[in-house]
Amino acid sequence: MKPLRIGARASLMSLMQTAPLMAKLGPTPMLLRPFHEAGGDREQNRAPLEANGVFSEEIETALISGEVDVAVHCLKDAPTHDTAGTIMAAYLPRDDRRDALVTREPDLNLLTLPAGARIGTASMRRTVALGHVRPDIEVVPMRGPINARLRALAQGEVEGLIVAACSMERLGLSHRIGERISTEIICPPLGAAIIALQTREDDMETRKALFKLHHADTEVEAEAERLVLRQMGGFCNAPLAGYCTTNHHDEGSTYTVRARAFSPDGSVAIDTRLTGDDATTTALAVCGLLTQHGARELATG
Template structure:
């Protein structure tokens, strides 16, 4: 009997739910395939302070990458938004598939079902996301953001314990853990621009492991891949750090056209730089570059460089 395909992932409930999606899709693509989950706890999961002290988003991926490179697993499952775009993937690894994209929007969770516009002044919003904090400061300056990190389950527990009055969480994350019924309001992307890579799960393999690459490549969604390629190049060109409020998303239309909207904010929300570009004959990567350069012409680089990190 063939050895099981070993899948490494973070050990949070959401990460494990994401792996179950991968296992289910693999079983449809390859009936009878055997898989095994290799959970790891990352430094980002253990740390409760400012992520900048750990070097940013890479804190959620380096232990997973290490297990993959050490041969302790064959396949890694990542939320693309957690994979740094300002540096290459670890040498010897490759993204073999981008799964069909989930909802990219943010959701408000309020115990009494209020919407964002209905929240009274002084309402405490639990979030440590600089992207969300900046956008709330711009649109709802009467609300108060209180630091709150941890996986979605732990943040919901903190909300229930009274550590905040409401939360902002990803719609896709709440759906993945079966808690979409906690959502009070789904925020339009115009009201809360999503993070780069929102709603995308990627499958990472060792580049020389052609057997695993061939096994999972059939799960790749071309439309999602195009959007991801544009978004990650956008973030790479901006060279944004973990304290820089950067947001954006690409959208592939049914007729094949591809567009991208990108935004950069000052932490206090008083400056909002906005760009919206269409690919035309451009590749997805060139579209991401073009959108980033449009923001740089508005002063994005100076804004980003001026934020302490």
Template sequence: MTRSFRIGTRGSALALVQANWVAARLAEHGVPTELVIIRTEGDDRPIDTAWGEGAFVGRIVGALLDRSVDLAVHSAKDVPTDEDTRLVVAAYPPREDPRDALVCRVRGTTLATLPHGARVGTDSPRRTAFLRAVRPDLRMHPLHGNVDTRLAKLDRGDSDALVLAVAGLTRLGHADRIDEVLPASVVASAPGQGSLAIQVRADDAEAVAAVVRLDDPDTRGAVEAERALLNATGGGCRSPIGAIGRVTDGVLELVAGAERTWTP
């Protein structure tokens, strides 16, 4: 009989949606699981501060290494590229849309029709850099919190627009809030955005065998290429670098962009 696997996850609404999705897919294969909620450094940061590299995965990785959990569900974009050699990403499941979305206080507004000097909330240097390249008049300002918190701040007038991941909005049932999906040629996606990364201990053959059933080869090829590019630049998840890969009929296409003045 397959043992029950403990899934390490953050306790945010989005993280729980993602972890429960993985648990449901494993259950379809007869693999029992239980969720273990872990509070990360990113969760403990002051509400109006940005997170550092690996802030949302460090403590979950620690629990995996000390065997408090058997597998971890991460947003792939949050996983540092210098992965511990004792761990392996056993599955990148089929990916959601990796692009960013514009969500506006005045519905139906687009990037082109945002008023001159409109306030756009984001805590991402990447999104800030790419938006300034096409709309230098926009007033970019830091806006932190989870998706629901950011939407509430938008609705109360703290900003005129937000830039959020299509995947996160979709998974949380907020796709109806999207006013425009931003083309990757305008705002290049964060490497790994839209993909889950299911991590296990490399020496846990039973966990590897259970999780690898959820792996999507095309998603893996695209995400690993994006992460390799990010690693080669010396950048991290807070760097103004975007990359989006696509595998079609076994051929990988990778499109990337970076802020012109950025250096690692």
């Protein structure tokens, strides 16, 4: 049997989240190809966070050329639009979508951080939210692999970090989380906490092999969130956030879609959410409300 060639970023985070899915695919023969030069992972000449698909371009190119059969993506970092000839063949069950506060001193949360505390994050979304809830703290622009940010924290460059809760979980560092921050305080990015497996559209053998990993509820939520991104012109670090949640009832399921657009300086924010029987229709309705209130201009410029 031909081995399944899996492409993933070479960061510790990517390898830690790829290993469990490879275990679940067993006994299928597999080869892992780590990519060291994904734009956002480079130590030098790093691509800006404002570039759509910055973390996935090299892996996606290898997929299209046939060098690998599966590309492993954090959905929030994947291109907003599917590249011609490719498809998201499977979505893994969603992890915790919330952001988390990690501090050097134990037992601190957003409310008990001392005035003037330095908090590391390069995310516009997090920076704007922190400006509303704790305008007295200092946001220090900080990006790069999470283990590098944790070293900066340990060395005293900052008093705390805002990171994805799922990132800490995947690294086995849940015990370091001081607070899992409510989505009402920091709205997560669209596509947060979802691992997506991308294949060539015509590679039915690989798509069939991945199907046992696929989670139907996550697919519905992921596609609704990607629809909001496409409709509103957003990407990973655009001034746009939100999520879709699945609400199970005895008589079926409904879907709540929330989207939040804001100005880069945080002075204006438009937040809307709707619940409906169909996630796609609900997502489109949310986009309509956002547009009606001027969110498109905020999200694109």
